[in-house]
Amino acid sequence: MAKKRAMTPVESERVNTIKTNARRLNVSVENLADELGYTDAHVFGVFTGRYTSERTETVLSEAETYLAKELGVRYVQPYFGDLPK
Incomplete structure (x- = not known):
């Protein structure tokens, strides 16, 4: 198992x-993984x-692109913690 790194x-x-x-969008992480072609894990x-910074960057970029397309926006705007989790 890969050792966790500080994000x-x-x-x-x-x-x-x-x-x-x-x-x-009412999309679970499991559904997001499926849409991106990855496992939930x-x-x-x-x-x-x-995972490495490079792998993390790839998956996060793919997720942002997918969500932007589904939301009908050019890019996913970061919220910097101003919305409840």
Whole structure:
């Protein structure tokens, strides 16, 4: 099992933004993983810092692109903690 690393503040905020927008669309993390072609465990691992920065960047970018498309916006705007979790 890969050792967890400390996520950067930007990565953590991106994860929070993805989770918030997924909730807005009533999309579970499991459904998001399925849409992106990953396992649930892989996406949960990315969300908790289990993978490298490069792998994390790839999955977060794919999730943001998917959510932006589903929301009908150009990009997913970060919230910087101003919405309840």
